[in-house]
Amino acid sequence: MKLPHPIPYQGSKRSLAEQILKFFPEKFDQLIEPFAGSAAITIASAYHLKDKNFVINDVNEPLIELWYTIINHPRSIIKAYSEIWQGQHGDEENYYYKIRDCFNQTKQPQHLLFLLAKCVKAAVRYNAQGHFNQSPDKRRLGRNPQLMQTDILRVSQLLKDKTQCYASDYQNILQVADTNTLIYMDPPYQGTGLNGGFNYAGNIENSSFLTALFKLNERNIPYILSYDGRTGNKVHGTALPDSLNLIKIEINAGRSSQATLLRRNETTFESVYLSPALTANVDFNKIANRSMYQTDLFF
Template identity: 50%
Template sequence: MANLPHFVQYQGSKRNSAKYILQVLPNKINRLVEPFAGTAAISIAIAANQISRDFWLNDLNQPLIELLELVIEKPNQIADFYSDIWNEQHSNSIEHYFEVRTRFNKTKDPKLFLYLLARCVKGSVRYNSEGLFNQSPDKRRKGTRPETMRKNLEGVSNLLKGKCRFTHLDYREVLDQVQNRDLVYLDPPYQGVCGHRDSRYLAGISFDDLVLAIEQLNQNGIAFAISYDGKLGNKTFGKVLPSSLKLKRIEIELGRSSQATLLGREETTVESLYLSPNLSRSLTSYEMKQLSYIGSQTKQLTLF
């Protein structure tokens, strides 16, 4: 799973937890729906494992979903553009980055967005209160080299080309349109981190609205999984979803935080995954028991 292609190291991506998430999903899915697709880490993993050949990728961030569509459907076009803009930066790379950022904020051109994502600090997207991208460049590096980027773009495209629907809708509009044979994977912003608005996102997600949307999915018998709250050491991010939803909660241990390690702290990153009632019922009692451990020694998944 670690060798799967990803075109940017997008902060918040589920590329590191995908292998654990896939363990609790069906081995065949009619269509995977991602209302908060980001860079589609779960869809990439599911396509690579031949679990589904039909995907609905949605994100309210229009330049991001337009970039994702270019990556998947026209990888050579976006690779050529990236190569040109990457090679323009060598006289003064910092000034060049800010020029590209200004152009992007004026035009919302998704091709410019790829360069910004590849070059910004820690692949960490940030927006100001006016919805303008305001993350700074990583001064230690100049972004992914064009030849590596092209390889990654082609890898993603090979897995998903011709299999996806792309939209930039409010997640509730997507959930209103899902069908009984779909499986929905939701990865909304952490409510506990962002309060009303997470700077990684153009708009905040109301906890109460999310709970209402989940209740509706339950009533409609839709299978779904949600990544929502988590922990870093003793610090908790996000409110636990209410027990009235009757979801099965799994804690996924992802290992020591690299940032905490650099600061001399031993802190483990833990993410919560919630399974819908019909999805958790599809697992046998043996499978549910085995979810407590991955491998023979290290505890990775804990059920609640």
């Protein structure tokens, strides 16, 4: 059965989630996503592992309010989304901007859900003042309320009474982890900060992030990090320092849509990194022999 994903988010790992889950340890008590976004790995873990506890965190407070409502009060967000979606007919573009203005003033979760469902490429963008500024996709109305309802109810069923939601700096959330915790991190891509052309709701400072990784290693905390990748021979992002002692894994993410538009046949590989505390409990021979979609291991 297809996994539910009510929150569309550019860069979501939902298409790679089942491959990433193959690197999970057999035993752990809690999964933490400090940069939750679409919470794709949490949802996949809840679906396949079922009996775990979860922490969803994101510095984007309205996003976390949306997740809290989806998980704990699904009927209310379904009703609010349906009413907003129905109101756009006949004046779709102007209506979108009206809802965007309302969201920037009130930060209501139902407004954010509509914007995410209808904005260009599900790409979350904020200006320097912290206002959502992505444009609408004029070719579509956004996710149909009936389909949205199905996904919201299924996610609530998977995560209710198992999930804590926080809107905090990632470094605060990392402090609650212990050796029985697994952390999955998918931070904003490098180059998307104030000097990178666009913003997410929060952008991380690279040296502080690397320091946080070293501290996790010192505490023997297992973690998986999605950090960079490549398309063909073009590498995206700056390499992590060797002194972190991480194992890099390249997962075949399929043919690059951007390269296809430029009439180039290139494949995108997304990189994940496994911490020393995690790799001590991973059977790489067992993983490599599984029918993962063109996954390459680099030691």
